[in-house]
Amino acid sequence: MHELPVTQGILSVVLETAQKHNAQRIDSIDLVIGDLSSFVDDSIQFYFDILSQDTIAQGAKLNFQREAAAVICLECGHRFNAAPPLSPFCPACDSSRLQVSGGKDFYIDSIEIG
Numbered sequence: 001m002h003e004l005p006v007t008q009g010i011l012s013v014v015l016e017t018a019q020k021h022n023a024q025r026i027d028s029i030d031l032v033i034g035d036l037s038s039f040v041d042d043s044i045q046f047y048f049d050i051l052s053q054d055t056i057a058q059g060a061k062l063n064f065q066r067e068a069a070a071v072i073c074l075e076c077g078h079r080f081n082a083a084p085p086l087s088p089f090c091p092a093c094d095s096s097r098l099q100v101s102g103g104k105d106f107y108i109d110s111i112e113i114g
């Protein structure tokens with residue numbers, strides 16, 4: 001359910017951008033979703049199809065790109081990409097002093113308009 005407000009946000013940004021460029025229609029939208037965020041691609045597309053009805057974004061294809069989370073071990077400096085489920089230990093030294101960055105982002109990468 002929490003995809004709904006996010007999808008509304010995407011649609012309004014996309015429509016605003018298209019308007020600025022006098023676009024007649026929106027063909028596709030590239031989105032980046034962090035691996036650790038809990039958004040479900042299918043749900044976003046589902047809400048988008050409903051919300052975009054009777055707008056120039058109707059029928060636009062959403063392309064999802066997953067972004068891995070980067071983890072840095074504070075003990076040995078080892079860096080690695082983490083995918084869920086996150087291991088709480090460094091694969092190099094077994095330390096649990098890990099710092100996670102990225103992987104929670106959600107943003108529009110590009111919009112293809114026609």
Ligand SMILES: [Zn+2]
Pocket residue numbers: 073074075076077078090091092093094095
């Ligand atoms: Zn380590």
